[in-house]
Amino acid sequence: MNNGIVENLINELSKLPGIGRRTAQRLSFFIMGMSKDDAHAIAHAIIEIKEKARFCEQCFNITEEEICFICRNPLRDKSKICVVEEPSNLIVIERTKAYKGLYHVLLGALSPIDGVTPEKLKITELVSRIKNGNFTEVIIATNPNTKGETTSQYLSQVLKPQGVKVTRIAYGLPIGGDIEFADEVTLSKAIEGRKEL
Numbered sequence: 512m513n514n515g516i517v518e519n520l521i522n523e524l525s526k527l528p529g530i531g532r533r534t535a536q537r538l539s540f541f542i543m544g545m546s547k548d549d550a551h552a553i554a555h556a557i558i559e560i561k562e563k564a565r566f567c568e569q570c571f572n573i574t575e576e577e578i579c580f581i582c583r584n585p586l587r588d589k590s591k592i593c594v595v596e597e598p599s600n601l602i603v604i605e606r607t608k609a610y611k612g613l614y615h616v617l618l619g620a621l622s623p624i625d626g627v628t629p630e631k632l633k634i635t636e637l638v639s640r641i642k643n644g645n646f647t648e649v650i651i652a653t654n655p656n657t658k659g660e661t662t663s664q665y666l667s668q669v670l671k672p673q674g675v676k677v678t679r680i681a682y683g684l685p686i687g688g689d690i691e692f693a694d695e696v697t698l699s700k701a702i703e704g705r706k707e708l
């Protein structure tokens with residue numbers, strides 16, 4: 512067998528986050544053992560997402576159309592808008608089925624040190640949606656880390672003058688987690704967002 516093609520697949524898979532060389536090797540041999548159809552389906556899905564995916568013109572979620580399926584859904588609560596950093600965060604919130612409002616994806620988080628200033632994010636677009644829409648509440652669901660907190664504080668400053676209620680989702684410790692392993696930001700936020708028992 513020509514080892515070049517195996518090595519090539521291992522190298523390509525190693526580029527994925529969280530995939531070390533050993534895992535890439537294991538995946539490569541697994542793919543070799545798959546049916547042709549299954550392997551083609553994986554390759555096709557990768558090609559398709561690069562060729563067809565674009566950002567929703569309203570919320571910047573990933574979509575195949577101009578407007579994504581969430582923005583187009585007449586049953587969504589148009590009085591609430593949840594602000595997230597990345598489309599992947601939106602997917603996680605959708606999976607909880609706990610939220611029925613609309614979204615706004617910033618496509619990043621503020622980090623002036625890395626040159627990520629407010630103009631680099633979809634903040635102007637968010638402010639204009641708030642101005643032109645009938646939102647009563649903006650739920651900020653940026654990540655509970657330094658960048659996410661900076662973004663959250665900035666957003667609250669620019670959004671409050673719009674006369675809209677600005678809330679931040681309460682962060683807790685992961686279920687099954689151990690306080691010992693929680694980072695300081697998570698822990699301090701968990702204490703801050705505590706509820707009366």
Ligand SMILES: [Zn+2]
Nearest residue numbers: 567570579582
């Ligand atoms: Zn959308």
